Amino acid sequence: MSTVTVTESPSDALVEIRDLVIGIQRTRADRLILVDSADFDIRRGEILGLVGESGSGKTMVCRSLIGTLKRRSATIFGGTIMFDGMDLAKIDERRWRSVRGNRIGYVPQSALTGPNPVMTIGGQLVEAVRCNRNRTERDARKRAMELLDLVHIRRPEVVYDQYPFQLSGGMRQRVMIAAALAQDPDIILADEPTTGLDVTVQAEIMKLLREIRTEFNMSVVLVSHDLALIDEVCDRLVVMHGGTCVEVGSVEAVARNPRHPYTIALNRARIELAAPGSELMTIRGNPPGVGEWPSGCRFCERCEFAQDDCRVGASPPLLEVEPEHWSACIHASLLGAASE
Amino acid sequence: MSVSMPPADVTDVAAESTQDGPRPQPVWERILRRTGRAVIVAFWVMVVAFMLIRLAPGDPVSAALGGEASPETVAALRTQLGLDVDPITQFWKYVWAFTQGDLGTSLLSGVPVTEMLKTNLPVTLWLIGLTVTMTMIISIPLAVFIALVRIPALPYVFRTLTAIGLALPSFLVALLLLYQFGLIWGIAPIFGYEPGFPANLHYLWLPALVNCVVLVPVLSRVLYSSILDTLDEEFVETGVIRGVKSYRFFWFYVLRPSLAPTVVLLSYMMGVMVGSTVILESIFALPGIGRELVTAVNMRDYPVVQGIILVFGILVVFLSLLGDIVASILDPRVKLT
Structure with missing residues (x-):
């Protein structure tokens, strides 16, 4: 050493x-x-x-x-x-x-298994936004939409209600980056x-x-x-x-x-x-x-x-x-x- | 037994869609399609129930009347049973009658089969329902405990005990438990039944426990290994880093992603268990349709046998439908095709 x-x-x-x-x-x-x-x-x-x-x-x-x-x-x-x-x-x-x-935010290694498979994209982002922060559900929802927009997801309102397995690998990784950004x-x-x-x-x-x-x-x-x-x-x-x-x-x-x-x-x-x-x-x-x-x-x-x-x-x-x-x-x- | 049970219809997560991909299929639409399929299967169950009874050796009429009946009596009964026309016509008559809520009449007692089902079926349904409930109540905490509490020796003890449970035949378990709980401790009735909730639970918990001895080892093992697999997944680490509150974490990151295979398996196992209720109802002298079936087969009471086989078949189809729907609600990766 x-x-x-x-x-x-x-x-x-x-x-x-x-x-x-x-x-x-x-x-x-x-x-x-x-x-x-x-x-x-x-x-x-x-x-x-x-x-x-x-x-x-x-x-x-x-x-x-x-x-x-x-x-x-x-x-x-x-x-x-x-x-x-x-x-x-x-x-x-x-x-x-x-x-x-x-x-310190974290973007996981595998886009395929990084997002939680049983939660919608919106659900995960809202969760990330609300963890350790007092935000109302509505506020968090709005912020989640902003985040999806920020990582250049087209039609965020559709993706919001989708599950990870419905997205391509690249989109999943964008979502994970959005989730990492959620907590500033x-x-x-x-x-x-x-x-x-x-x-x-x-x-x-x-x-x-x-x-x-x-x-x-x-x-x-x-x-x-x-x-x-x-x-x-x-x-x-x-x-x-x-x-x-x-x-x-x-x-x-x-x-x-x-x-x-x-x-x-x-x-x-x-x-x-x-x-x-x-x-x-x-x-x-x-x-x-x-x-x-x-x-x-x-x-x-x-x-x-x-x-x-x-x-x-x-x-x-x-x-x-x-x-x-x-x-x-x-x-x-x-x-x-x-x-x- | 190894723990490599079929992991239901979980897709390999490779299904991809582009940004402009189709909107997700609504849940109700998937459920509707799966139900439609179940109805088709139920129809084939009717066909099988109808054919089985006609392929079985022996003629229902001579079986019912004995060898010395006069030709007139035989002809009269054939007409009464609708056996004087060709099988295809018989089948459509049978389907038509079924849609009218008519499953025929018992040859022995003259009671309509639907009437018999009305009194006997609830007993069996209660037994199945109680079995499912008790199995879940025991299996889930057990599997979670073994998977999360990291005591090195625990999984070995767990595997050994569940292997023993799996190896025991249920009629033997039934007799042993009946002896212990019914005779030695006297805390369970040895036979009999009393309709109506919750009085019936007093008579049903011991037979349901017998089912648990077989079901709990299978289910808790499958759930245990699913939880271990889930914990290895990267999204669990993502949840930890995100700082998800522990109760949310437990449900969304540990239990819910692991439950689907267990739920599907339980629903299929319950289909198998419908068969074993025949034995259990006989041992515990419960007036369910399983015991009724045994009596009817012995007495060559064909309309009753046909009716009960049909009900059993539909029950199995319905249970697996229910299992698939619950699993797909828990885990959207499960395909309802």
């Missing part, structure tokens, strides 16, 4: 995640660590992309922000998540109730919100998230394994690998001028950037299994630049390689030239 703290400017940070460690307590002595020293900020009004392969811990970090780790039998073992003077890593269930949904949160968390949707619908959902950010100056955290999809919409990126953050910075910096071999490899593997006729690059090997992380840098087994000093010691911490751009590679300074 890293002991060096990242120094992001705290000025416009809405949420500050520091040294977050998440894992599963299997027996009294046996802990399975899933996320280890996650370090990043969520800034006001930004769209932050959380990118990584399956098992990189991005979903766990996301769950820790809405306090539903326990449903997956995981626990926070260390670190802090500072939000509005509260440490979300330590607050109890009772206080979570005032944060979840109200302050400061942050919207979207965990792979376009899973199972086709490409054009994916693009529309991304566009909608960007619109919402602009209109309400909300922060949006977008979790995805698809770098190509999210670097279009995001302002900043957090790249995760093997349960840690390996690179943090603006989209321009991280996607165009990556300073970590993993990000470089991710970029090379992008199909739309590959020259026609050339062989598509893939990343060597498999992501390190949870709990089987190598010593030193967790990417060293797959890294084409790996040196002997990469394989020893603890997982390297994030270091600022240029202003507003952090990398966890100890040879980051050399990579600036290498990636050109």
Whole structure:
């Protein structure tokens, strides 16, 4: 675990995640660590992309922000998540109730199973509007209609009385975004919100998230394994690998001028950037299994630049390689030239 | 028995419609169509009831009169029963009479079958109604408790006990309970019946409990596994994050999305249970139509047998109709086709 703290400017940070460690307590002595020293900020009004392969811990970090780790039998073992003077890593269930949904909204992963199948769209939106707020039924109904309009649902008065199974996947996901907006949160968390949707619908959902950010100056955290999809919409990126953050910075910096071999490899593997006729690059090997992380840098087994000093010691911490751009590679300074 | 019961007609949630898709079909229209289908099935039940009695070995007339009746008597009875014309005509006469509320007359007592049903059918209906009520009252809290209270050993105990309950034949359960509750503890009447609510409940609760011994294990297991499946669904997490109040959460996010398969299954199981009332009514000496059927079959009282088979058939059709309608109201994903 890293002991060096990242120094992001705290000025416009809405949420500050520091040294977050998440894992599963299997027996009294046996802990399975899933996320280890996650370090990043969520800034006001930004769209932050959380990118990584399956098992990189991005979903766990996301769950820790809405306090539903326990449903997956995981626990926070260390670190802090500072939000509005509260440490979300330590607050109890009772206080979570005032944060979840109200302050931090959530758009579920699957559009197909996200909405409640036995409630009408209107019923769910009214419920979301009225949770934790005193509003009359009529008021809430009016607000629900506004929300449907806001997420560009055509004929909201028809959709209002429909059940989720009567809507297409894209519409269901719009409804879920509307429901997340219903409680006027400061942050919207979207965990792979376009899973199972086709490409054009994916693009529309991304566009909608960007619109919402602009209109309400909300922060949006977008979790995805698809770098190509999210670097279009995001302002900043957090790249995760093997349960840690390996690179943090603006989209321009991280996607165009990556300073970590993993990000470089991710970029090379992008199909739309590959020259026609050339062989598509893939990343060597498999992501390190949870709990089987190598010593030193967790990417060293797959890294084409790996040196002997990469394989020893603890997982390297994030270091600022240029202003507003952090990398966890100890040879980051050399990579600036290498990636050109 | 495994818990993999058929999960009713729940669609795989893949039905999609575009933004300009058709308006949803109104609930009443779906119910009407499903009812129309039930009526058609009921008609086929009539056909079967009619044919069964004619395909069964033995001639109703000689069975009723014995071998030594004079040809005149036989001919007279054939005319009286309407057996002197061809089967197709007989059938349409039978359907016509049915629409007039006439199911024929008992050969033995000369009482119209409809009169017999008027006294006997309520007993059976009360037994079925009480069974459904008791089964639900026991199964739902039981399944919810096992699913929500996370005690590691509990599901194993639950599975073992329900497996035992499933394996017991109901006539044996009936005799054991009758012995225990009726003779040893003396808190239930051993036989007899008294019409009218609530006096009849005193005589019906023990037979209904016997049915529960078979039904509760099946239903609580199905409901238990549906609740577990529901809890794994993403919308439950959405509800938690939204901060839905606990009573609303329990109904809209846990129980209601899980109930449909159980309700459909219960309605079908009740159809099966209609058959087992024949045994129970005999054991508990209840004057229901099941016991009447046994007597009528033994006595070759054909109009009565035909009438009761028809009523049983219609009852089964009606119960499954009711189950499907309730399930589709609870969970709109259930198709009423």
